[in-house]
Amino acid sequence: MIALGLVLAVAGGVAVYLWNGLRPVPAADAPVRFTIEKGMRAKDVAEALEQHGLIRDAFLFSGWMKIKNEGSRFQAGVYDLKPGMTRDQIVAKLNAGEAVAAEAIHFTIPEGFTVKQIAERIAQQGKVNKDNFLEAAAQPDKWTGSVWTKSLPADSKLRYPLEGYLFPETYEMKQGSTETEILNKMLFELDRKLAQLPEDWQTTLQERGLTVHQLLTIASLVEREVVIDEERPIVASVIHNRLKIKMPLQIDATIQYLLDKQKERLMESDLKVDSPYNTYLHPGLPPGPIASPSFKSIEAALYPNETDYLYYVTKKDGTNSHLFAVTYSQHQKNIKLSEKNAKQ
Numbered sequence: 001m002i003a004l005g006l007v008l009a010v011a012g013g014v015a016v017y018l019w020n021g022l023r024p025v026p027a028a029d030a031p032v033r034f035t036i037e038k039g040m041r042a043k044d045v046a047e048a049l050e051q052h053g054l055i056r057d058a059f060l061f062s063g064w065m066k067i068k069n070e071g072s073r074f075q076a077g078v079y080d081l082k083p084g085m086t087r088d089q090i091v092a093k094l095n096a097g098e099a100v101a102a103e104a105i106h107f108t109i110p111e112g113f114t115v116k117q118i119a120e121r122i123a124q125q126g127k128v129n130k131d132n133f134l135e136a137a138a139q140p141d142k143w144t145g146s147v148w149t150k151s152l153p154a155d156s157k158l159r160y161p162l163e164g165y166l167f168p169e170t171y172e173m174k175q176g177s178t179e180t181e182i183l184n185k186m187l188f189e190l191d192r193k194l195a196q197l198p199e200d201w202q203t204t205l206q207e208r209g210l211t212v213h214q215l216l217t218i219a220s221l222v223e224r225e226v227v228i229d230e231e232r233p234i235v236a237s238v239i240h241n242r243l244k245i246k247m248p249l250q251i252d253a254t255i256q257y258l259l260d261k262q263k264e265r266l267m268e269s270d271l272k273v274d275s276p277y278n279t280y281l282h283p284g285l286p287p288g289p290i291a292s293p294s295f296k297s298i299e300a301a302l303y304p305n306e307t308d309y310l311y312y313v314t315k316k317d318g319t320n321s322h323l324f325a326v327t328y329s330q331h332q333k334n335i336k337l338s339e340k341n342a343k344q
Contacts, residue, residue: 021057022064027084034079036094042071045094054081054090061087075099103175109186111168111294112223114257115160118292122182133179137162142180145187148194148212157276157287159257164216164289165190193295197302204302208240217285219293219301224253227320232300234324237307247310249279257290316342 034052036045043062050058065071070091077099081090105127109118115137123130136142137160143149152161167189173182194201194212205215218239226232242249255270256262258277263270271278277286293301311331312322316338323334 018060021060022087023056024086025053025056025083028082031080031082033100034081036074036076036079038076040074040076042074045071045074049081049090052081054083054085055087065091070095104172105175105177106170106172108170109166109168109292111297112291113168114291115163115166116260118166118186127177128179128182133183134160136180136183137166143184143187145184145189146191148191149187151212153213153288155287159277159288161288162187164220164292166292167193168292168294193298196295197299201302208302213288214285215298215301216289216293219297220289220291221249221251221253222300223293223297224256224291225251226297226322229296231322232297233303233305234307234309235312235322236300236304238309238312238324239301240304241308241310243284246283248281248283249285251279254279254286254290257286313338317344 032052032054034048034054036048040048042065043058046055046058046061046065049055049061055061062071064087068091074094075097077097079093079099081093085093105125107122107125107127109121113121115134119128119130119133119137122128122133140149140152140161143162146165149162149165152165162183166183166186169186169189171182171185171189173185177185198204205212210218218236221239222232222236226235239249239251241247252266254277255266255273258273258275259270271280274281276282277290279286307324308326309324311325311328311334313331313334315321315323323338325331325334
């Protein structure tokens with residue numbers, strides 16, 4: 001009888017231990033934030049649950065999960081779990097991956113921004129470190145977002161290798177994203193946008209004798225020169241026409257770029273600055289893009305209007321539009337009209 005009593009007492013103690021260790025903790029209204037890291041084992045999850053006060057006993061919880069064949073389907077993430085949840089409720093939530101949505105960061109890159117302006121814009125919003133971003137933009141081994149960066153020319157004349165490749169768009173990313181991750185997101189967006197061009201775009205590119213790098217360069221010139229969408233393919237035609245006859249492009253935006261600042265009026269001395277980006281001194285395209293072009297500018301550069309225009313000048317009448325000309329004498333007349341508009 002004594003032995004039987006002892007057995008029953010031990011069995012009762014074990015039963016009480018199991019019941020107490022496996023029952024829910026006292027309920028509470030405030031949720032507890034709990035994280036499952038990638039690669040965590042079920043045992044580690046149980047210990048973390050106990051440390052956060054969400055279960056009573058990690059050892060018993062682990063044993064129960066083994067019996068139930070649970071724990072292998074837990075999904076990594078951040079969870080809000082309320083004290084008082086049952087074992088089944090906890091496991092169901094972790095299996096379903098009902099994690100708290102990761103805090104996101106949002107930032108917008110305007111069309112026509114340079115790599116330097118992009119770094120400054122994101123840094124001002126507290127999203128990245130400017131210097132780290134520019135450093136990542138100069139390290140090809142970190143560029144995994146775009147297939148087109150693999151054919152980017154290794155040209156020492158390029159001020160920023162990725163100039164023109166970081167697509168201007170509004171982005172949403174996880175809080176804490178690194179400079180490299182943000183950079184590659186923007187590169188990936190470029191590839192996504194190029195894929196939206198007509199199916200024959202690469203054939204058309206080859207027929208024009210252009211590389212993607214040259215396409216983006218022309219598109220960036222259009223972007224910095226044009227405001228009105230309807231004029232983008234017209235200005236693109238002027239660029240193509242001048243390239244065909246090896247006529248210097250003489251585009252003011254390239255001077256602004258090499259000076260690294262916007263000037264309302266360029267001086268004669270500015271046009272003489274010795275730089276491969278100076279399209280007044282050097283015929284042909286500059287070494288690379290001078291800004292991040294919009295999709296419409298890329299489209300215009302690839303499919304320009306068929307014109308004979310070689311010249312254009314802003315009307316200066318508040319419309320942001322241009323006057324186009326085939327001959328230099330026509331261009332001179334347009335310049336006089338532009339100056340007249342400015343005085344008025």
